[in-house]
Amino acid sequence: MDIWRRHRSVHGGVGHLRPDGPRVLEEWDDFTYQVVGTAPNLAAARNGVAERALDDDSAA
Numbered sequence: 001m002d003i004w005r006r007h008r009s010v011h012g013g014v015g016h017l018r019p020d021g022p023r024v025l026e027e028w029d030d031f032t033y034q035v036v037g038t039a040p041n042l043a044a045a046r047n048g049v050a051e052r053a054l055d056d057d058s059a060a
Contacts, residue, residue, distance in 0.1 A: 003028065005025070006049070007039065023045035025045060025048050
């Protein structure tokens with residue numbers, strides 16, 4: 001099963017205009033996105049999504 005992940009700005013809107021703003025990390029559960037964590041900014045959110053993907057790959 002593929003796990004779909006995303007990150008979005010806590011305050012909504014176009015998050016790339018606020019790269020220092022907090023982010024919500026989410027994963028798809030075959031019905032809706034569920035919150036799995038938070039990140040303080042865009043760079044940390046990208047790293048968090050990538051780390052979760054690496055953890056999944058190592059478990060396979």
